[in-house]
Amino acid sequence: MSRLVALCALLVAALALPPVASADPVAPQPDLPCPSEFTGATTMLPGQSLPLVCQGQRWQAVTAPGDPSDRWVSFGPAMALHGEGLRNPNLASGAWTATPLEPDARCAATQHAVVSAGVVGPPVTAEGSPGQPLSLQVLPSLFDISMAGYCLWTHTG
Numbered sequence: 001m002s003r004l005v006a007l008c009a010l011l012v013a014a015l016a017l018p019p020v021a022s023a024d025p026v027a028p029q030p031d032l033p034c035p036s037e038f039t040g041a042t043t044m045l046p047g048q049s050l051p052l053v054c055q056g057q058r059w060q061a062v063t064a065p066g067d068p069s070d071r072w073v074s075f076g077p078a079m080a081l082h083g084e085g086l087r088n089p090n091l092a093s094g095a096w097t098a099t100p101l102e103p104d105a106r107c108a109a110t111q112h113a114v115v116s117a118g119v120v121g122p123p124v125t126a127e128g129s130p131g132q133p134l135s136l137q138v139l140p141s142l143f144d145i146s147m148a149g150y151c152l153w154t155h156t157g
Contacts, residue, residue, distance in 0.1 A: 027075045028059040041071040068092045070155040074147045083142025085114035095157040098134040107151035113139035
């Protein structure tokens with residue numbers, strides 16, 4: 001009987017603990033609200049070729065390729081973009097800073113650059129510490145980049 005009481009007490013204590021990890025934030029959808037600090041920022045939904053942009057505190061679907069964006073928001077899972085090594089790049093090469101949007105968020109990027117006609121170089125990966133900004137250089141002639149974590153990515157130069 002005392003074993004049963006001890007086991008029940010252990011189970012109750014375990015259930016009372018807060019969860020250790022948090023789920024990824026909900027990815028935006030067209031016409032849903034976006035925070036004012038995201039105004040002008042873009043994001044890319046999985047499987048889409050055109051991004052969403054935060055305008056008027058709503059996520060708006062972009063209907064035609066435009067200029068590369070200087071601000072991107074990733075919502076956890078990898079967001080796939082392409083650079084100047086392809087037509088209609090999503091972002092420009094140069095210095096970027098990724099700022100976590102939650103204290104335990106970790107920003108990470110893996111990129112490939114075109115090294116010669118028809119040849120893509122090896123992956124270059126950068127990963128920040130939880131809650132800490134990540135500074136990285138987006139490669140010249142960028143072919144593609146995957147940005148992950150709940151982070152705001154800003155082109156700084």
